[in-house]
Amino acid sequence: MSGHALPHYDAVVATCNRPEALRMSLPLLVSQTKPPQRLIVVDSSDDHQAVCDTVGQAVIGFNGQTEIIRSKRGLTYQRNVGLKHVQEAIVFFPDDDSLFYPDASEHILRAYHADKAETVGGVCAAEAVSMPGELEESYALSTSDKIKKKLIGAKRTLESWVAPDPFLTLGQELMRRRAAPAWLEAQNAVLVESMTGFRMTYRTEAIKKAQFPEAFVNYGLFEDTEASFSILQNYHLVGARNAQIYHHRFPGARGSGYYMGLAAALNRTYIIAKHAGPDSAARRDLYKYHRYTLARYVMTATDAFGRDRARGYREALKFTAALLAANEGGLDELYERIWNGSSEKAVAA
Known part of the structure; x- marks a missing residue:
């Protein structure tokens, strides 16, 4: 699959005290069939040097630019810091534990490329059900984890009847404001109500105007939804079904x-x-x-x-x-x- 005509992008990864996650995720990101022009890692770890060493090893062979920025802690703040360094028209915001399938970025960029009228402000990948390639065997989910994944889906279905999620209600209201682009089916893409953080990308101009909500401290719960709704005020959000990203969810405390x-x-x-x-x-x-x-x-x-x-x-x-x-x-x-x-x-x- 050729990606020569596709737009370029930068990638911003916010991280805190999880070099083991970066060790797994970054090599997959920088070895994409369409890799980023710049990898911008915004780090608030206690041991910044350990993160620098990990990133240095992870990007061996990467031909793009790598920036590692020391930052105060806070997911939304760190993402906004990284955003200031973005130069390309498209920016990816993977989590530090987002595991990209080899051509995930290419499929995302194909959606942007098809959007000649630039009515799409953000494109997200589909959530993969298993890890890419060899990682699946090395880090296979336990039986209990697989059961939990299935139960989460069943719980959400039940909850949608008992207590509809207001985020879903609002997202659908905002989606209905504009007619769907004609090219969606050809790209195996769909309109979406919001984008989950680990697989979200944006037009740089749009997200720079919206920004991430820095009032949401520490982990920044629902910051991805807030950013999505800000973009939906003026653009479509699209899900690229052929793009696959797995969320590994490395363990780590998020707060009391x-x-x-x-x-x-x-x-x-x-x-x-x-x-x-x-x-x-x-x-x-x-x-x-x-x-x-x-x-x-x-x-x-x-x-x-x-x-x-x-x-x-x-x-x-x-x-x-x-x-x-x-x-x-x-x-x-x-x-x-x-x-x-x-x-x-x-x-x-």
Whole structure:
């Protein structure tokens, strides 16, 4: 498959204390059939030199440029730092544990290339069900992990009936604003409501204007959804089905239970308040979803983490109405005031 006519891209990878993830993911990224022009690694690790050494080994044979930037911690902040160094018209934002199939980037770029009218602001890959190539045998999922994956799908189907996800509701509303491009079927591509972080790419101009929400601290829960909805205000988002990326999900603490519960509720409410109009069904679904999620957290809280998560979620729900009522100019200020004033604020990831 020839990629000579395809646009170039840069790749920004934010990382923190996970050199073992980079050791696996970066060689796959830089050896793509259509590799990036620049690999920009934004690192907030305790041992920065270890990351530099790992990246240096991982990119041996890569003909593009490599930049390693030391940064303060925070996923959204790190992505915005990397974005400042992007020079190409397309930018990829893989997670540090995103495992690319050999031609994933080429299929993504084919969608951008087909978009002559530039109505598409972002393209995501499909989530692969297994690791690429030889990695599948070396890092095969355990039987319990495979069962968990299947159960997650079943749980989401059930939840869609009991408590519709307001993100899905809003994404579908935003999608319906514009007619679908005629070239989608030829590229085996579809319109999508949002893009998951580990497989998202954007037109650089569009994401530089939108930026990632730096108020979402540490892990930045739902930052990918917030960025997606910002882009959907003016563009399509597209899923390239032929592009495959596997999310390995390396283990690593993302914060305390209280932080995870607080962020899960506050960030979801913030996004709906920012992007859903007063008559949007997403606002109605938000209340139902919050009630369901809190009940699920309470019923499944079998350890200290679970109990703290439920407590953080319950704390955040006190501010739902205020966030939804905030005007556009005051939403960010109110969110930060609530976050900074909450007791037992985030334990850093």
